[in-house]
Structure formats: structure tokens, C-alpha cells
Amino acid sequence: MDLKRLLKPETMAVVGVSLTNESNPANVVYNKNRLRYPVRVFAVNGKGGTIRGETVYRKVQDIPEKIDLVIIGTKAEVVPSIISDCIEAEAGGAVIISGGFAETGAVDLQNNLVSIAKKSDFPFIGPNCLGIFAPSHMDTFFIPGERLVIPDRGKVAMVSQSGGILVDHMIKCAGEGVGVSLAVSIGNKAVINELDLLRYFKDDPDTDVIGFYLEGFDENEGREFVIAASECGKPVIVLKSGKTPGGTSAVKSHTASMAGNYEVFSSVMEQYGVVEAKDEFEMVAFAEALSCYQRSIQGRVAIITGSGGHGALATDACFLHGLSAPVLSQSAQTELYNSVSPAIRNISSFANPIDLTGSAVDDDFMAAVRSVSGNDDIDCIIVLLLPYLPRITMDLGAQISLVYQQQGKPIVAYVPHEDKYKMLVEGFMLNKIPVADSIEDAIHMAEAMRRYKSC
């Protein structure tokens, strides 16, 4: 199944545009694409007519251009005939935002739709979904633009069974500065499912990391998914709902009783190097870290900070998340001692966490980052940078990022995301160093690399 025209359309038709009701979902989609995106968009309505001077076509086949993507927002009953129209018009694919199919019990109607599409190898997303969001290119969400928080264009693809969760993830991505290549809500996933999108994003040059919100797989689909993910060559992150055990039917076998659905899911994801996020915060932190570093680490972390308390909390969090903060060798500690300025030498601690104290200047942080970057006992550096320390400057983010460019050891930063510290945050982010908004999040970012197993 070729999804290129469907997911990266040049031309788009919106079926179900109302001539009288501007708040109709199809009108919202038509208007936002017409006004805000480069994609060429056409309105379709069985009655024809015009909308603000533009032709409304009666059928997809009547549009004078070849259509890549058709968005269908009509009543459920007429969707099968519109899909037939799309096939006749040789459209590239469809997004069916309409509800009223399997989710409400209309299984036959959905099956009918699937058989029409499959006969002609015609791909569609949905039904009962928001569809596709492609930053600065197009979107099929029936949510007015002013209500959305839109992330930058970037390298993270997001796929979600639930539209609401997807919009939420986009808000969090925007807040954390995580760029998105494509966000897709797949709803009832009648034809296109997680596996199809995983295969598409594997070869998509605009995507480096793929995140999924999953509710469940159909029979044997989980097996195919993990095998495809492990062969994909890009980090795959999953967030699963439905972790709590369902019915407690009596189980006669110890194995069946101890291998509950969620335990199996979680174990198999780990077995195949798929990174499982436990909640939405981990999801976004993992996506940010893995979009900067597509590699795995053992998880031997050096913590560099100007505050003993931050160092201690970070060490605890490392321990809880399966990372270690090993005590540095005597020679490494001596090297650190000699590299920082005399003013802080005797008040700092170099064992790990490395606490340079509130008297440290930019050069002290730089010296410490350089020194542990060259230390083979460490495979990731967490810099807890407190912008209120009086002697550091707002340039330090960009400077530390340079050490990564030169020495190649992954660095994760923590800086409180306050407006007045934004320059420091951007100094990291613009240079592809992930920046967390809390100590815990910084640990999550390092954890993402530990859990990811590249093949």
C-alpha cells in the first residue's frame, strides 16, 4: 500500500462541505486548509453550488485536477459510495472523519467500507478519527486552528488511536519544543493501522522517531508490530492504555495467570527494543531525547550541577529508573580538580554527582563537561543548569552544545522553562541538545536511550 499521496498530498478534496453551516466539521477542514496551508483544496457536496466564489463539486470525479487526499465528513451511510467515487477518480487515499461505524455497533457498514477499499487497494485512515496533521503543510483535524497548540515542524511522528490523546501530545510537544513531522489519529483503524504507518515512517526521510499511543492490537498484530519495529532502524516509543487487568476468569495454569496481557505487552516491547513510556510525560521526554540521539547507552550517567540538592535528587532518580551514577575514578576526579578554576577547586565535589557549587563560572561547567565527555566509564552526561546561579551567563547552553558536536557523548540538560531563561534553553535546543523542564524529565531522557536497543 503506497501511502505517500495520502500522507503528503499536493491536492485535497473535502467532501461534505455545507453551503449553509460554517461550523460543520467539513467546513472547518476546508477553510483552514484553504486559508493557511500550501495544499490546493477543493470543496465537494452532492448538491453542488459555490462557497465564497469557489466551485463546490458534486463528486470527487468532477474536480478537474487529480486528487491526492479526500477528506470525508458526511453521514456514515453515504461514506461507502463516496469511497467508490474516490476510487473511480483515482484519488491517492482518504481520511474518514465521520463516526457511526464499528464504534457504535455498525460493524456491517464498516466491513462494507473495508471490502470496497481493499478490492481496489485504496488506503484510508479512520473512520471515526481526526486524521492527519502535517505542520505547515496541511491538516484534516476538524478543530478550528485557534484552538490548537501547534508544535514546530520536526522529526517526531506521532500515531494515536485516540484523537484527543494525539492533540494532547501535540500540546506537550509544542511546550517542550519537540518538533513533529506528522501526527496521525487512526480511530477505528479499519484499513490503515499502526503497522502500516510504522512501515511508512521507516522510509520517511522527514521522520527520525516514531511514537504510538496504543489501546490494543488485533490477533497476532502485536507480533508483527514488534518485529517490524525492531527492523525499522529508528527508535519506536509506545504508550499503552488498558494496563489494568480485565475480567478475573479462573486460570488453571500458573503461566497464564502470571503472564497477564499487560505484562506480556511490556516484556515483548522491551525484548524487541521498543521504548515503552509509562505515561504521557515520559512519552514526550522520550521523543525529545531520541529525536536528538538515535542510539542506545548502558546508562552510566555523570551528573554535573551547581547545586548539591539537585545532584542528590538526580542520583536518586537515576537509581529508580535503572541508570547508574558511578563514582568517578581517582584520576578522573583529579583531572576535574585541575581543570576547574582555583576559586571552586576546594569547595566542589568531583566524585559524581559533580557539584561545582553556586560560585562556578561558565568555564568551570565547560571544563567539567569536556572532562567527562572523554571519560569511557560514562556514556551520558546530565547537566542540571540553574540559570539563577549568579556567575553563569545565558550563552552557556550553546557553549555546552558545542562539546557534544566535538566529542559526541550525549548530553541532556535541565533548565527551568521560564521565559526569562529562554535564551539558555534555546542555546541547547537549537543545537539539538534535549532540555528537560524538571530533574525527573532529564532522567527520563537518559532512560529513553538506555531502553532503546538499536539493531
Next chain:
Amino acid sequence: MLRDNIQKVFSEAKERGWVMEPQAKDLLRLSGIDVPRFLFTTDIAEAIRFANEIKYPVAVKVVSPDVIHKSDASGVVLGVSDDRKLGEIFAGMAKIKGFQGILVEEILKGIEMIVGMKMDNQFGPIILLGMGGTAVEIYKDVTLRMAPLREQDAESMMTCLKAKPILDGYRGAEGVNIDGLKSMLMAFSDLVMAFEKAVESVDMNPVICNASRCVVADARIMLIGH
């Protein structure tokens, strides 16, 4: 060859829904999994001859299509020490519902582990390794992997157990034959892949592991649709 035997055993067990211990152990042995020396018999004289051959004490277990959980039905006696005891136990077990005979089996010493399989709807056959015995569901020290296992999967199943130091030999105690356990996991993985979709779950519990061998002391195979 293995698949033919699986077919034969399963078609006999289909009605009942589970495979009885002697047949389950025959399948395990055929697939290269170590089981204790045992004899399945209805003849007390033969049982006594075999017990003397493998040397007392022996284990005696009832074989009955009506008894899935043998220990609940007084169908297992460990440490049977002589001919007279064996005779008494045989007479007692012969009264258990559905009695088809007894297993006389050598007793092995070691750490009790569990190796199992569950057919999962989303992922297919899943293999479990854990600390076994009767308290298995209390400690719940288990690891799960999707079959077929790769070598690295079998290795990580062992290292991910909390009880790994016990397997390595904790505080001077004898550890277990790690290579033997790994081979058993790999052979079991091949076996469950050969089951295709016929089996719902397998419990091999306990698997007795010591420094020289890993041996399946009891096994139960539950068929799909049971």
C-alpha cells in the same frame, strides 16, 4: 517426526483438553528436554522392579484423566523409601477416580524453577521463566519473552530474574547449570513453535535445576478450547 508425535498425543488428549503427564514428558524428551527417569505402569511388580533399578527414594504420582492437580487429590507422594511403602501407595492411588496407572520416578535435588508457555492473542506464544514450586504465584519472580527465542532472549530471561544470584550460587550454595537451562529454554521454544495454535498453556513446574542438570519434574499441557 516431532510434529507427528505432537499430532498423535494431541488428538488423543483433545476430548479431555489437556495432556497427561506421561505423554507430556514423552513429547518433552523427544524435543530434547531433560526429564527424570520414569516408568508409567499399572503393574505393581514392574513398579517395584523399576524403583529398585533407579534406587529408592522415588516419587510416585497418579495418572488419571480426572485429576489435573495431582497434589490436591493426594496423587503425589515424594520420598517413597521401600517396596512395602510403594505397594501401599499403589493400592491407595488405585482408588482415585479415573486411575490409569502410576508414574514411578527418580527424585532429583536442586532449585525449583518454572518454565511455561501461554498463547497470547496479540503476540502468539509467550515463554515464561521463573522461580518455581508451589509458591510460584506468591513470589512472582518471572520473565516473559515472545517465542521463538533468540539466544540473547534466553540469556536475558535468566539475568532479569531477581533470583539470578541464586542461580549463580549464592553464599557458597551450589548454583545451577546455566548452559543447561539455556538449552532447555531454546528446545522448549522450538517445541512450542511446533505446537502451532493447538496449545493454550504449558506449565513445566517444577523444573529441578542443579549444577549438572535441569530436569522437568512435572509438566502439564492445556489445549486450546479447554
